[in-house]
Amino acid sequence: MTRIRSMLLLAMTLSGLSGLGNVYAAEAVEGSAKFEKLDQCVEPTSVMRRNHFEFIKHQRNLTVHQGIRGSKHSLAGCVDCHARKDTEGNFVPVNAEGQFCDACHDYAAVSPDCFSCHSTVPGEK
Amino acid sequence: MSKVEQQGRREFLKGTAATAAISIAPGVMLHSLTADAAPRTEAVTDKVRWGMLIDANKCADGCTDCVSACDKENGLDLVNMPEGADESLWERQRPRWIRQVSLKDNLSGKITHLPMMCQHCEKPPCVDVCPTGASFRRADGIVMVDRHICIGCRYCMMACPYKARSFIHAEVAEKLTHTPRGKGCVESCNLCVHRLDNGQTTTACQDACQHQAIVFGDLNDPESAVSQALKKYPSVQIRADLKLNTGVRYSNI
Amino acid sequence: MKKIHFSEWGIDSPRYWGMLAVLGAIIAVAGLAVFYMEHNGHWVTGMTNQVVWGMPHVFAIFLIVAASGALNVASIGTAFGKKVYKPLGRLSGLLAITLLAGGLAVLVLDLGQPGRLLIAMTHYNFKSIFAWNIYLYTGFFAIVALYIWFMMDWRMNKYYKPVGVFAFVWRLMLTTGTGSIFGFIVARQGYDAAIMAPMFVIMSFAYGLAVYLLVLMFAFKADGREIGDVLLKRLKNLLGIFVAAVFYFTVVYHLTNLYGTENHEYEAFILRDGGIYTLLFWGGWVLIGCLIPMGIIYHPALGATRGGIIAASTLVVLGGFATIYVIVIGGQAFPMAMFPGKTIVASGFFDGVNGQPMLYSPSLPEILLGLGGVALVLMLTFIGIRVLRFLPTSLADEVADPHHAKS
Ligand code: SF4
């Protein structure tokens, strides 16, 4: 399943979907995520759209097996930057309906498997 | 950059070794001293081997400070009992990375207490049996599970002589950024790997122990607090007969 | 010797489809149970962090062990050149495949992450006996399939003997591999014995043949084919020898354990104080699985009847399940000896305080999953013999073994 999902995910990103993050849930405040104040992601947007999965996966192996943390391609980094806050100032899960991850993944009808284990809101730090 | 950092840590450990010998209060100090450390940028090597010496004489009856600290540090306290679960069954299904065990000597009747966690074996049976290689031993001696490739077969749990591992029996709603966790995978103590990777040099259980029963550090560094303590006091490995060369040692069992 | 003819299973359609429907329903229920367990997580089962392998593993291991044993009949015909067994070979090969498929299905569906099975196929840890087993299983499928093909296709018949010998060797490796899954676990006292692997081989002989006999007799009876007494008697005697061998290994296993002081507590647990495990050992493993079947088989009157043979085979199968239960669950229920010379008086993680065994009671979904595996075996077998020529048209004495027919 996971493998099939990741294949689909890959296919989806390869097809170069546009409109990253155009749909938002009502309660999440637009402009409250860090990325909205930045010019560019850790790579040019087109590269990210196409390759983010590969980046994350590569980083995941480095982190788990070699202990390299805090690189720019970490999933924690994605979440940290792309999660919005609601009107009360609490983070909205990055994969919630209409939020950053969901916007594309829902369109492509694939659900990323990351968040069955990973935190969906920026971490304690 | 990271070389300098490593050296820094060496120096620093030397310092604590000395301090530990006198004040025997390494936990508190270590923690506060390393607050400004940076995340690791180069792969871990086998120059370091993380390990522990646990003094059963110091471990106090009924104390569970290390257990609570680990639960909190690694988000185990966020794992809730599923609705409709049987409480006594769930108690046997919920994950635990560290536990306190009390022993009575069959001859003398002497009672000892000690915390048990993954012993970070140098020749870990869990790694030997894992079909996918999800269980692995990192270069610096930490044995952990790569959840991305764990299929949840629990063969490692069958093989671990210390019952150190837990299977995640239910969906986990809330998890920490540095300790991902999900239903259907196996996990165990990872010596607070996120702390070490972020430049800290103590574990949560060690910091929490008010009785200084846990000394943690680099077994490969003769100057480290743990190496010094190992040199000074007689110590044993649990189930030494299996010759697993554990990274966690005990004295006064 | 007359030429043996083979034909498809000829029972009438309503009966055939009716059986498939019943089996299909059992499989469907098992499917629901799997969905339920996977959806919720393993907390809905009786399995815990102490008893990590439960009922599904009992079923899976039994089926896998029986699978390699079921091939035995074919092996005797080929590898050892016993002509009488030759017509029995095809069904033997088919059962080997279906039993293995059923067992593996159960095993896989119990994984915490069954969806990641593809990972298991692409990430290999070559040190793991478990990973080796995956190779052994896949290889087994391929070789047995080839073997059946060569048996069925006269053009390929000349290669059939070497493949048969190869299949025989492979099946020995397979069962040794399955036994080694336990034998390599040094951590647990019940498993840490060199005798585990050969014991699994001999158990596979017994269980496989018992299942084979039951399926053969049922299939033949159902569409009015004949099996001669001589042939049945041979198979029955063979079963008797295997069961006796299981019994022998059981005795040796426990005697050697009793010899070594460090295993006394484990032995006391299984043989005397283990509650359900003690009961299953004496009542299931020894009595139902060994002594009663041996009694029936070697009884001059009972052993000669078909009812007696069916009863003996059924008991061997039931006793087999009890045996695997005692080994798999009992081995985990017995607290691990971490501190020799000391008693654990308190623990935050169920370490067998004061020598108490770990608790386990199988949950319904687990059992349903296991039964689904059994149903799958039967369904695949029935479909197999229905669409292809697995069954000899007759195994009457004068066909199967003309030399014995008159005597
Ligand atoms: S204590 Fe158990 S889990 Fe930890 S390394 Fe050793 S065998 Fe593996």
Ligand code: SF4
């Ligand atoms: S449960 Fe996961 S880590 Fe343990 S042996 Fe199976 S795949 Fe490996």
Ligand code: SF4
């Ligand atoms: S080292 Fe960290 S993970 Fe291991 S038991 Fe102590 S607190 Fe828990």
